[in-house]
Amino acid sequence: MIISHRHKFIFLKTTKTAGTSIExxxxxxxxxxDIITPITQEDEQIRRKLxxxxxxxxxxxxxxxGIKDLIVLxxxxxxxxxxxxxxxxxxxxxxxxxxxxxxxxxxxxERNPWDRAVSFYFWKNREEPRIxxxxxxxxxxxxxxxKNGFGVYTIDGEVAVDRICRFExxxxxxxxxxxxxxxxxxxxLPRAKSRFRKSEGGYQGIYGEAExxxxxxxxxDEIRRFGYEF
Numbered sequence: 001m002i003i004s005h006r007h008k009f010i011f012l013k014t015t016k017t018a019g020t021s022i023e024x025x026x027x028x029x030x031x032x033x034d035i036i037t038p039i040t041q042e043d044e045q046i047r048r049k050l051x052x053x054x055x056x057x058x059x060x061x062x063x064x065x066g067i068k069d070l071i072v073l074x075x076x077x078x079x080x081x082x083x084x085x086x087x088x089x090x091x092x093x094x095x096x097x098x099x100x101x102x103x104x105x106x107x108x109x110e111r112n113p114w115d116r117a118v119s120f121y122f123w124k125n126r127e128e129p130r131i132x133x134x135x136x137x138x139x140x141x142x143x144x145x146x147k148n149g150f151g152v153y154t155i156d157g158e159v160a161v162d163r164i165c166r167f168e169x170x171x172x173x174x175x176x177x178x179x180x181x182x183x184x185x186x187x188x189l190p191r192a193k194s195r196f197r198k199s200e201g202g203y204q205g206i207y208g209e210a211e212x213x214x215x216x217x218x219x220x221d222e223i224r225r226f227g228y229e230f
Contacts, residue, residue: 001087002026003035003096003104007181010096010106010161013037013086015148016119017109017167021189022174027052029183037083043192050190058083086148089160106160107177108153111167112228113146113219114212118203120145137211142218150222157221166226204230 002011002023011026013019020039024047027036031053038044038055047054060082065073069080082095093101111119121136136142153161163180165173174187207215212230216223223229 001035001037001083001085001092002030003083003092003100004030005033005100006031007183008104009181010092010101010104012089012092012106012108012152012161014108014110014152015086015145016116016123017111017149018170018189019109020192022109022187024050024052024192025187025189027054028185030056033057035083037081037085037087039085039192046190046192086152088152088155090155093155093160105162105177105180107163107165108161109165109167109170109173110149110153110222110226113149113222114207114215114228114230115203116149116167117142117145117215117219118206121206133206134208134211137214142215146218150219159225164226 001013003009004011004026007029011022013023020043023036023039024043027047028050030036034053035057036053036055037058039047044054058081060069060080064082065080072078073080083092089106096104117137118133120141121130121133124141125131125136153159153164163173163177165177170189174189178187207230216230219228
């Protein structure tokens with residue numbers, strides 16, 4: 001996720017919605033006081049090659065540490081992160097305070113859940129042989145997917161951001177965001193985490209009726225709110 005004090009925006013990152021590519025593109029416009037959370041080493045390499053700023057200002061200050069945090073630090077040398085990948089809106093609001101939260105433009109991206117679930121399936125099962133798609137749908141993975149989607153941009157079930165861009169017409173929606181923020185250059189999205197999906201001819205052919213119905217039930221709020229169809 002990214003918080004830009006320079007341009008007064010908060011980008012909340014949902015899963016399998018081109019979030020990493022958008023993060024990399026947005027980091028180009030970030031200054032030294034802005035917050036950029038880490039991504040994978042491979043994706044950080046893409047960001048470095050482009051010459052964009054990397055992770056910064058995401059660690060918790062020492063006074064934010066509890067006993068458990070100190071134990072983890074001593075045992076693993078892993079510092080506590082105040083901000084992280086897919087952090088929910090409720091925590092961001094708590095950390096930045098009411099003035100920043102209310103005053104900054106907040107946005108994210110949503111995607112057709114049937115398509116998004118297939119994308120997550122290939123991401124979670126990158127190695128052959130993959131588990132059957134039906135087994136994946138019955139696992140906790142789709143629940144995690146929803147948590148890192150609807151659970152990111154809502155607070156108590158209510159949308160907490162100013163704009164939800166649609167993956168299905170992402171370029172157009174991001175251009176509208178760019179104009180709203182007054183960014184001087186267009187967002188150029190690099191290709192990140194897009195090589196694992198092997199399906200051809202659309203996501204529909206992967207589903208059986210049972211899997212289709214389970215995704216429809218789990219993501220009913222998103223389907224109803226955005227009018228998604230299988």
